[in-house]
Amino acid sequence: MPVTGGNVQISSDPLDDEHPSITDAPDGSILVAFDREISTFEGHVYFMRSTDNGNTWSEIWNSNTGDWTNGVQNWPVMCHPPGSDVIYCAWNDDLINAEYFAKITDAGDPASYTAEMLPHDCEGWDEDRHTYCIDALDENTWAIGHVGHIIYAGYDLPSSCQIFYFTTAFDPAGAGITGDEDYPIGYNNDVTVSTNLFWMVWDFPNETSGTSDLLIKWGHPNDNTDCHFWPDMEITSTADYMDPAIDASGENLCLIYMSNDNIYGDFDLVCKYSTDEGKTWHDGSFPSQPQVDEKSPEIFLSGTTVFCTFVREGNLYLTKSTDLGQTWEEPVKINEVEGTVVDEPGAVDISPAGIVWEDTRNGNKDIYYAPLPSAIINIESISGGFGIAVKVTNTGTEDAVGAEWSIDIDGLVFIGKHSEGTVDIPAGGEVTIKTGLIFGIGPATISVTVAGTSKSFRCFILGPFVL
Incomplete structure (x- = not known):
């Protein structure tokens, strides 16, 4: 280190x-x-x-x-x-x-x-x-x-x-x-x-x-x-x-x-x-x-x-x-x-x-x-619409390479309940991770995890639209 x-x-x-x-x-x-x-x-x-x-x-x-x-x-x-x-x-x-x-x-x-x-x-x-x-x-x-x-x-x-x-x-x-x-x-x-x-x-x-x-x-x-x-x-x-x-x-x-x-x-x-x-x-x-x-x-x-x-x-x-x-x-x-x-x-x-x-x-x-000699991952914000977009930052001094991420939705969801992937986040930089199509109805909880850092958000789903 x-x-x-x-x-x-x-x-x-x-x-x-x-x-x-x-x-x-x-x-x-x-x-x-x-x-x-x-x-x-x-x-x-x-x-x-x-x-x-x-x-x-x-x-x-x-x-x-x-x-x-x-x-x-x-x-x-x-x-x-x-x-x-x-x-x-x-x-x-x-x-x-x-x-x-x-x-x-x-x-x-x-x-x-x-x-x-x-x-x-x-x-x-x-x-x-x-x-x-x-x-x-x-x-x-x-x-x-x-x-x-x-x-x-x-x-x-x-x-x-x-x-x-x-x-x-x-x-x-x-x-x-x-x-x-x-x-x-x-x-x-x-x-x-x-x-x-x-x-x-x-x-x-x-x-x-x-x-x-x-x-x-x-x-x-x-x-x-x-x-x-x-x-x-x-x-x-x-x-x-x-x-x-x-x-x-x-x-x-x-x-x-x-x-x-x-x-x-x-x-x-x-x-x-x-x-x-x-x-x-x-x-x-x-x-x-x-x-x-x-x-x-x-x-x-x-x-x-x-x-x-x-x-x-x-x-x-x-x-x-x-x-x-x-x-x-x-x-x-x-x-x-x-x-x-x-x-x-x-x-x-x-x-x-x-x-x-x-x-x-x-x-x-x-x-x-x-400085801290590491990548520090922060889940900053989430936005809806057709799918979900999550803003992620790295406030550390090292790049995060191949950071695993997942987005899970707990609610009445028929399509797009789980998304996952990997992402590179440069030191001092930010990226946006996105889901594909989501289709459901009613209130739901979105759980986001990136490189071990987790955060939850409440939302409402109306068909393909996330509010």
Whole structure:
């Protein structure tokens, strides 16, 4: 698994730049956000943009602008919901005790970064927020996770893991925040969104065993807005389990976390995966080395392909699995200068757009970038008419050659119920796959799979016409 493109420096200020987040943009550019603390009472979030696949970067907007100059703003997170024309982002403000949620519709227009903004007042009940994360199923369904000190409704939770969910795109009427008072102390919260469920996972101190264990919770706010009542599962042993990373792709889930459950007592990484949206979980593998700590995993899942970064002895490594974590390729080192990668919460991020991390090779914390060495397949949109056409993109750095695809229709269909083939998708390019004649009647569900990435759409069929 060769890594192409080398290490590209994004930030170079003498002050420390921290907590990078990376996403691809609908216009094909790449965005990276990070924070910089100027003083005890001042800090800002900076957005950098690349229009040449990460080779060069320029600042597009920062929060030291206009109405946003006050406060200590930090922990930015961003994501581009699959198939959408928007970017969702959020960040924290420690000084005025608020959170900001933003909807970016034009990555190249600085005005777009504040055109649609939802400030959330946390004064008096949610303090010391940190360890932010973000994920989205689509434009309507997305979530932010963080850890904070909650004083609310008679509860005092020193380190509560919370999820801020959205179920109606950027409309606050479909948003809410929830945590679980049964776990007043938790760390390293991560969230994801699968086809039908929101997911949270964090580590917590087990007072009975004296170990660090994991808790997974899943549910949907349409069923219950309080995650205290969502189902959950503890992952426990006589060893320590810490710093979980979780991601979903459709009904596929992958979970990777630190564990010292071995004869040497060092931290290895452990993988679990599910193909049925968490109904059953299976043990995967991981290419850990004995007697060396592997820490701070971050993952990105597309179909059944998992990319995982982790830190080993001050270096950043990347490994890849094409079967949800059952087997893995040999890890490759990403940073070009030995031992300069920061091993702290929020110091590394990975997405379809690539990898960003905090690096100290210049004597302070700067942000660096490297691309993902793979084809990344995205099912962007579907259109009907006489037959079905599906737009598919490859946001990776390698061509997808001979990618298998299929289109299946579940409904009253007499002709054209199943189509399949292979397609080549160049890196950074897009193709359209099409069915032949379809004939049926009534509502139906269209299921599209391309190179292991799947997506479903609802439609109505009227004879040979798909609506």
